[in-house]
Amino acid sequence: MAFRLSSTPAYLVLGSSIVLTTLSACGGGSSSSTAVPSTPAPTPLTGVFIDAPVANINYQTATQNGTTNANGEFKYLAGENVTFSIGSMVLPAAPARARVSPMDLVNTISPLDLKAINIARVLQALDSDGNPANGITIPASAAAAAPSIADFANTAVLDTAFAGAFAGVTMPTSAVAQTHMLNTLGGGVVGTWALTASVAAAPLVNYAGIHFFPDGTFAYAVFHPALGAGNGSGMEYGTYSFTSTQLTLTVVTDLNGAAGGISSIANPLTVSYSNVGNNALITYPGGAIDTFTRLPSNTAGYVGTWKSIDPANNGVSMLVLTSTGDVTYVENDSASPNGLEHGTFTVTGLSPTADSSGTVTITLTYDDNGPGTGSGIGDIGTPATFPIAISGNTMTITTNWPNPGDTINFYRQY
Template identity: 30%
Template structure:
């Protein structure tokens, strides 16, 4: 409990004594305070859920609260966070049905009392003819043909999606080259298609990565229509040990200019892609107010925070921070500790307690060396309809403290620190610390209230100012950055970068023509940010791709009629200003017209470089994780005009001669 709550008890008791005593006049009567109406938490259970459902609570006929519940493969208990007065008329309804299921509510309405408050049962059943969506992934594979028992022909979407019915099989193909049929599922990789045949798996990986249209498998694999045309009459056995030689012969015969990439290169990328699936945050729930949030920051480090006390010295809001190794093919998994405050909780207790991890799109299964209590399953923290949900990262360079802010459904939040240095008066700082709590968003902004905390005033909540609205606004950008504006006269703006993969729609939006989508890609931000030896003090070149009719569409001006498809850029003179922000100079030249922009830029706390020209447009450059096939830095470049129209491209920053 918070110190302010503890102090309120003796203060309130003293006030009662003063009111009741100190006067011998028995004729004076004191009116007792009214008896408060008892309040109850409305609870229930969900059975059979396979996706995410949103429930709605109505009070006296008016909707008062919604609650999202995500499946983890087991029956789920739920509790609406806000206590309600006993005696009200209440009703629980399904606000949003889960994908491909229909859920019904029983014992979910009536007069609220101790019995009805815990009687609700939500039962979910599969819709047998509901169309499901799966993803084909090495990286997400776009433009590949597929067929199922009920779908004669289809093409995967720009982020690898395909449609199927439950129980069907799916067959993918490129031209006349057919892959083995496999059971349709929410995630399919060459591993599932090959069904244990290593030769088949590697052949599929090599072919898909070779045919990628932009030689950048990190942003997804895009199979062009011309690739299907090229191989339309090439009937080859993808399961054969001779596939490499046969496909290369076909490439040569057709004068394609293609050569199958090596097995080593294909497997290396597949491993990197699988590792990207692990990134982000995962939720494990042991019961009410007993949650653990696990975040994989990058391919080698993790952090977890516990909401509750447990055996072995685990305290509420305690944290474990460490390194991990993971073989994405075998699942072999182990950890080593950097620092911790959770005793023997978590994954480390005088050594790694875990030995295997298997990841799907939205499920993570972890096995322990002592597996007496079985595996645990964690659910991915994300919401495709709400980009705020997930984990956001910021580094305090002065304190060398990484902070991870996780927004959960139902206006819950979590924050975890690796090296907190703050504490309330009279207490010592807890380095590995954090908060669990709830937040509200209204006309005043965002107000956070911790239910458990160990980080003093260094989180999103402080007992020193419990009623403050910390942020006036929060904006989520298309390049994976959260921009928060602090309230108050001295409030500023700071940014956090998204942890894990996110989908962006690339678009060109010139000033005199309608914006045109260039397709969606899946990206992971490079959280080391823009300050990189690959970028600074090196002349770089990048191209902006337009949808069509380049000559006429090349009107996305950057400044006074500056227009172009190819740019060169030189970033230099990096330094810190008086308040610790990174700043520098940039020279941007449009190659065709040789027009130049020389201006200063700043780097956000999320590592994005931003600069403007004549206050007409702003350019942002956000480095992405993973190199191009040429070994160059990849980035998302955005241009935003004064009307808030955004153009967004993924580019390769190619070194040029000075």
């Protein structure tokens, strides 16, 4: 049993073309032609540049240019890239879309990416009123002073250049900038949450967790020992939106059936939520309350929530390794079977707090994508061992599938 995802994340941009046909006719000593109707100009789309909406920053696409408005909005045509700049400080280009964040600019799915965090630090530091919580406005004077930055991954060079250009302006720490960026992207819910108290499910649930990613997607995994796959146990995958007090969850893939999970209540489902420290209280329609506890975030070592994408199969996989030795794997793509696997793991040579290389051995207690399918991380009754290398926020797993030596990269989420 082995992973079957591709090893290189990528972003796909789809284009379209229009073919015009010219008709002509002749005869009877005279000729005439049919005029070709003009093609209407494409209508520009509207996107928002965020780490909080960023106002008054220059933008450029192949056909559009200008300055973002008070809502951080810019114009673009489908399929274009967009580049944002503050004077000589040109940020990396990214595919233009409805929402563009520092993570998009550096083509990462990890909110811990150093380049993304440093871009967020710059934007937050230059905010005209010093309070990015109410939006970011880049002052006009910043363009004349902003230095050119060749590599946003080099924090020391960035900090020195910024201090020389903007005397008296203090850049936020990486931790502060990251927290603000994640709160903007996910309303404070980004992270991995484990069910710790439930009115209805407590007698049955062996494991339940919900994982909110900064790209607006979520995965819900639940395992009821007394219930089989698709009958309450399994996974759901979908999208979420939020306000300060409500979450709306829309399930796109439902593999736990009508007996359990989010879609068994409603789809989409809107719930009230409130954060109390590391606990989130979820109030469902009708008044029932569940308590979820956020798992600690990690910036080094193997412990944490990891994500991989598979553009060829429109897929995503999530791997959670906890400090207590529990493992959860969720797979959702167009190349079935998909599903949830849960169990325990042990490591050899791997550090929970630092870069390292070694092996992980996984023993599953729940597997709903079936034995011998070429999907997932193992089979029940047959422990699986994989070589792993951790470097910063990248985990490289040697899967040896489908070919010897094949690897797959996962990227730390929190």
